[in-house]
Amino acid sequence: MASSSLRSLAPSPLYPTPSPARFERLLWTWERLRELNIEGYRTSSAVPASTWLVQIHWADSRRCGRSVGRGTTCSPFVTQATAMLYSSAQEDPYAPVLADGRPLPIVFSHAANSVLNPKHRHHQDLMARYGMSLSVNEWPRPIVFFNMGYAVEPTQMRRGDAVHIDWMNGGGHAVFCWDVHLNERGEVDAFQYVSSNGSMSNGGDGGGISVGGTSRGAGGFIGRKDGAYSALKTPLFVDDEAYVREGAWVTWDDEVAGKPLPHLRCPAKSLPKRVRRVSVARFHGIDPSQIPLFAMGEDQPGQGILRDRIQPETQPSVDGKTEPTARPELSPKTIQRRLKLLHLVGWLKADVGKVDGKIGAKTTAAVLEFQRAQGLRRDGKVGRITAARLEAVFRSACDAPAAKKYLSPKKPGGLRFAAVDWQDEARLYFRQGVARSGEAVEIILCGEDLPQRTLLLQLYAPDSERPISGGDVELDVLGGRASVRVELPTLFSDTRIVARVRDFELETAAPLLVLAS
Numbered sequence: 001m002a003s004s005s006l007r008s009l010a011p012s013p014l015y016p017t018p019s020p021a022r023f024e025r026l027l028w029t030w031e032r033l034r035e036l037n038i039e040g041y042r043t044s045s046a047v048p049a050s051t052w053l054v055q056i057h058w059a060d061s062r063r064c065g066r067s068v069g070r071g072t073t074c075s076p077f078v079t080q081a082t083a084m085l086y087s088s089a090q091e092d093p094y095a096p097v098l099a100d101g102r103p104l105p106i107v108f109s110h111a112a113n114s115v116l117n118p119k120h121r122h123h124q125d126l127m128a129r130y131g132m133s134l135s136v137n138e139w140p141r142p143i144v145f146f147n148m149g150y151a152v153e154p155t156q157m158r159r160g161d162a163v164h165i166d167w168m169n170g171g172g173h174a175v176f177c178w179d180v181h182l183n184e185r186g187e188v189d190a191f192q193y194v195s196s197n198g199s200m201s202n203g204g205d206g207g208g209i210s211v212g213g214t215s216r217g218a219g220g221f222i223g224r225k226d227g228a229y230s231a232l233k234t235p236l237f238v239d240d241e242a243y244v245r246e247g248a249w250v251t252w253d254d255e256v257a258g259k260p261l262p263h264l265r266c267p268a269k270s271l272p273k274r275v276r277r278v279s280v281a282r283f284h285g286i287d288p289s290q291i292p293l294f295a296m297g298e299d300q301p302g303q304g305i306l307r308d309r310i311q312p313e314t315q316p317s318v319d320g321k322t323e324p325t326a327r328p329e330l331s332p333k334t335i336q337r338r339l340k341l342l343h344l345v346g347w348l349k350a351d352v353g354k355v356d357g358k359i360g361a362k363t364t365a366a367v368l369e370f371q372r373a374q375g376l377r378r379d380g381k382v383g384r385i386t387a388a389r390l391e392a393v394f395r396s397a398c399d400a401p402a403a404k405k406y407l408s409p410k411k412p413g414g415l416r417f418a419a420v421d422w423q424d425e426a427r428l429y430f431r432q433g434v435a436r437s438g439e440a441v442e443i444i445l446c447g448e449d450l451p452q453r454t455l456l457l458q459l460y461a462p463d464s465e466r467p468i469s470g471g472d473v474e475l476d477v478l479g480g481r482a483s484v485r486v487e488l489p490t491l492f493s494d495t496r497i498v499a500r501v502r503d504f505e506l507e508t509a510a511p512l513l514v515l516a517s
Contacts, residue, residue: 006144006151006279010375012131015147017377018385019099020285021085023160026176029081030194030237033072033209040208040229041198041215042071050204051076055093056083059103066092074174075113077196077209078139078162081176082112085283086148098146107132111142112174139164139174140281149283150374150389153396154252155187157280158288163193165250166277177280178211179243179295181261181272182431186444186481190251190261190272192243192295211237213248213270239294241266250275263442265297265433284385297433298510330387333357334448338394339366345402347393348373398479422449423506428499431483434513438490441512443473443499446481453477456502459486461495462511468497475501488514 011018033053042050050069057063072080086096086104096104107126110116116137117123127133136145140162143149152161157177165173175193183189197215198206207215207222207229214221219242223232233240244264249272251257257274260267282288292298330338336355342348343366350366364380371378374389382390397403426447435441443457455475459468468489475484488497496511 006141006281009135009141009144009151011147012145014130015098015100015145017098017100017147018284019086019146019148020385021148021283023286023291026081026085026160026283026286027235027237029084030176030209031235032084033077033080034231034236036070037072037196037208038228038230039069039071040204040224041073041196041206042069042204042208043073043200046071046203052080054080054084056080056109057093057095057103058083058106058109060105062106063093064106064109071204071208072196073204074195074197075139078174078176079109079112082143082148082162083109098148104146105130108142108146111136111145112139114138114172138172138279140279143281143283147284149281152280152282152392154278154280155189156288156392156395157188157191157278158282158293159291160283160286160288162281162283163191164279165193165275168274168276175212178237178247179239180293181249181264182293182296183256186483189253189256190249192247192249194237211243211247212250214243214246219243219246244295245269248273250278252276252278263297263432264295284388287388289391297430297512330382330390330448331357332359332363335359335367335382335387335390336363338390339363339370341394341397341403341406342370344406345397347397395480398481403479422447422451423501423504426450426506428501428506428508429510430499430508430512432512433510434515435488436515437488440485440487442483442485443475443508444481444483445475445477445501448480450477450480450482452479455482455504457484457486458500458502459497460500462498463496472502473499 036053039050044051046069048068050067050071052064052067053070053072055065083096083104084094086098087094089095098104107130110123111132114137116127116134118127118134132145136142143162144151149162157163157180159177159179161177163175163177165175167173173195175195178192178194180188181190193212195212196208197210197212198204198208210222217223220232221236223230245266245268248270249261249268251272252275256272258271261272333355336352339348339352340355343351348366348369350369351362352366353362367382368378368380370390371386376386376389426445428445431442431444455477457473457475459473460466473484473486475482495514497514498508498511500507
């Protein structure tokens, strides 16, 4: 099973204000660093020495300059990407600044690169100044310490999350999540990653910044000419079936390692590699619900969906009194339902009382307790950051055995979801993008305020609006997610089918391609 050693971490009291980031900016940092990474995977012991591709200006006039060599390894890559993420500059030098207006100190880089040494006098001084212990001395722990993000269970990771991989041989790899595979419970059990990838031999060898498994030319993403590596596709970090097929998949689950991953939009050439452990943190301000699971058959690249749907960030004020609230994330009733369930399953002592959509003293007290437990700024308001954390914890609570009786559609009470306009934000999709005639496929519905009852699905051919034989399919909704397996008729082949919720204007955004058996 997965384990997250970040669960006990909380932001430093010196950094009470969350510092949000934007996913588009993170993608841009990967592209820019890839462009500069012409020597691929190279270490500080290489000739010439390689580590830093850009100049970074930290707090207190500390500097990291460009290395003579044009290569980098994993930890310097994720450190540089994060520094660029929190800088407004488009070219170096990059000066990362947190939400309260303070520059990010160089000790962030030391911790992210796992080089903090309490025997080093300068490191001693920095650790004492910032109240930092060696428990933060590994990526992505300093993300949580400086309140740039929060811990996420590996089973809930999504693209853009900061991840540390512990290999079975004792080595480690600092990466970002690229894409994920879901098991039958909707939990992540394997994933792909972005980092500087290669081997340590002879000062480093390999293509460098890439999706894991593609740094040496697989999929036609990275090429080498006259000794220089470069991206063969621009932009490089956009969804492509070749990533699903050619990229490396890793897992912490013995039941998944070494076996073909089911339900991918196209088969993966390599079997998932077993790792010992992963630790995950998510940047504040990045909404995972806006990033589709391309490998699982969702129809559009994550970059395009984010560009269309993400809202501009409202930065916290310099005095640290406000939380980003560019748009309301959850309705009052939804906030109360989420907190109510956490109370019922014993994860929260405060009870919101009646779910009536009125944010009164009880609801505010529950929000404050939740914020305190999660290490968030305690203002009693559900802004963007609190809402994102509440959603993540609520989804975990829905899987708790104690939650099932409270989520039963037959049980009356305050946890019933409103059946009004729920389809506006709901998503209906096939778990895989392609299947063969006669196979079973999974259809998934997820969203906020889903009606807690049985819905009827219709399958039809989009070109002719002709229904697929077999009648309606029943979809039992519990909580914020529901799924059903459907066996495809054998008479349809080399065609496309769409699923639609009867009596609602909701259907799968992308059709399922059905091939001959």
